[in-house]
Amino acid sequence: MNGKAATGGEARTRLERGRTALGPALELVHTGRAPTRAVLTAELGVTRATAGAVAAELEALGLISVDAKPSAAAGSQGRPSHRLSVAGTGPVALAAQVHADGFRAALVGLGGEIVATAPGCETIDADPAQVLGAVVDEGARLLRETGRRCVGAGLAVPSAVAEPEGTALNPLHLAWPAGAPVREIFADRVRAAGVTGPAFTGNDVNLAALAEHRHGAGRGARDLLCVATGHRGVGGALVLDGRLHTGSSGLALEVGHLTVHPEGRPCHCGSRGCLDVETDPLAFLTEVGVRPGPEGLLNQARTLLAERYADPAVRVAAEVLIDRLGLGLAGLVNILNPDRIILGGLHRALLDADPERLRAVVADRSLWGRSGGVPILACTLDHNSLVGAAELAWQPVLDDPLGALG
Numbered sequence: 001m002n003g004k005a006a007t008g009g010e011a012r013t014r015l016e017r018g019r020t021a022l023g024p025a026l027e028l029v030h031t032g033r034a035p036t037r038a039v040l041t042a043e044l045g046v047t048r049a050t051a052g053a054v055a056a057e058l059e060a061l062g063l064i065s066v067d068a069k070p071s072a073a074a075g076s077q078g079r080p081s082h083r084l085s086v087a088g089t090g091p092v093a094l095a096a097q098v099h100a101d102g103f104r105a106a107l108v109g110l111g112g113e114i115v116a117t118a119p120g121c122e123t124i125d126a127d128p129a130q131v132l133g134a135v136v137d138e139g140a141r142l143l144r145e146t147g148r149r150c151v152g153a154g155l156a157v158p159s160a161v162a163e164p165e166g167t168a169l170n171p172l173h174l175a176w177p178a179g180a181p182v183r184e185i186f187a188d189r190v191r192a193a194g195v196t197g198p199a200f201t202g203n204d205v206n207l208a209a210l211a212e213h214r215h216g217a218g219r220g221a222r223d224l225l226c227v228a229t230g231h232r233g234v235g236g237a238l239v240l241d242g243r244l245h246t247g248s249s250g251l252a253l254e255v256g257h258l259t260v261h262p263e264g265r266p267c268h269c270g271s272r273g274c275l276d277v278e279t280d281p282l283a284f285l286t287e288v289g290v291r292p293g294p295e296g297l298l299n300q301a302r303t304l305l306a307e308r309y310a311d312p313a314v315r316v317a318a319e320v321l322i323d324r325l326g327l328g329l330a331g332l333v334n335i336l337n338p339d340r341i342i343l344g345g346l347h348r349a350l351l352d353a354d355p356e357r358l359r360a361v362v363a364d365r366s367l368w369g370r371s372g373g374v375p376i377l378a379c380t381l382d383h384n385s386l387v388g389a390a391e392l393a394w395q396p397v398l399d400d401p402l403g404a405l406g
């Protein structure tokens with residue numbers, strides 16, 4: 001083989017290696033795991049030249065910024081390196097969330113950064129097309145105002161989303177018809193509003209878990225279990241090796257219907273005493289003995305816990321819910337063996353109110369006392385379902401930045 005051919009082959013190999021490294025490199029910057037080019041080089045397992053070419057390509061695509069001059073990281077002993085960050089004026093995803101108390105639109109950049117939000121709306125029409133049209137219009141308005149390029153749109157709904165149809169199977173607290181084709185409606189509205197890129201739809205707790213795994217309390221977990229109660233009902237999600245476990249038809253982790261109080265409240269599923277109706281904000285307010293106010297169930301319940309925990313009625317109600325939540329979590333731990341549990345919505349507030357009690361209940365009910373060792377943490381992101389909805393729209397770019405944007 002002559003020298004010239006070898007050089008051509010090397011260049012081609014470097015180009016191919018660089019191309020296939022673009023997605024993994026972007027994901028490392030996106031999730032905060034590659035703050036510098038030196039770390040990127042080490043994480044990708046490539047040469048410094050390849051990592052430099054990859055970072056330059058992502059910068060040329062408008063996705064990341066590479067500091068021109070190398071600098072030492074604060075408090076680090078390592079040699080100075082070029083700092084990497086997501087581009088401040090780069091593309092965004094349109095994210096939308098619908099919940100029992102309203103809807104919200106936002107633009108979310110790489111790194112899970114919420115760039116702009118529209119004020120949340122407080123009422124939900126019984127016609128999904130009306131609601132999704134309104135939330136998409138809000139998002140389209142934000143895109144016009146900011147002038148940012150859009151990579152696509154993602155929607156979070158408080159219902160299991162059946163695959164592959166993309167229908168909302170049980171939008172129980174929305175007065176939407178069961179089986180509403182939400183993915184199709186959302187995609188139609190996105191196209192009609194002139195928003196570029198593909199459109200995606202997922203369950204709100206699944207998306208919250210995905211966002212927390214990439215940017216929040218779930219970072220670094222291998223078998224991450226997320227349990228959350230937003231406005232009504234309880235949802236669960238499992239992220240395995242960085243991917244959502246959604247089951248064969250999108251319906252895995254319907255944790256809301258675990259029985260935690262056999263003589264308890266009747267549940268809309270036909271059973272009784274389910275986690276769904278025993279540990280959500282309405283259950284808490286009922287247990288305290290207060291009527292739902294105008295501020296929304298979750299806000300009202302959180303405010304009671306934060307400001308009136310000394311009131312025996314509030315504390316006793318919190319303990320009742322913590323014990324039932326603990327029972328449900330222990331069952332899930334025994335089945336799923338997660339290495340971390342994160343709690344969102346009111347469950348996060350209950351954990352904050354009395355972390356020792358919740359951990360003790362889980363440990364008491366565990367197999368061989370092992371489940372007590374599973375860390376139980378609070379979700380840390382504001383609007384994690386919105387950020388997760390944006391993750392769906394970002395995924396094609398993370399998989400192949402050049403193919404999606406080049």
Ligand SMILES: [Zn+2]
Pocket residue numbers: 256257267268269270271272274276
């Ligand atoms: Zn039930």
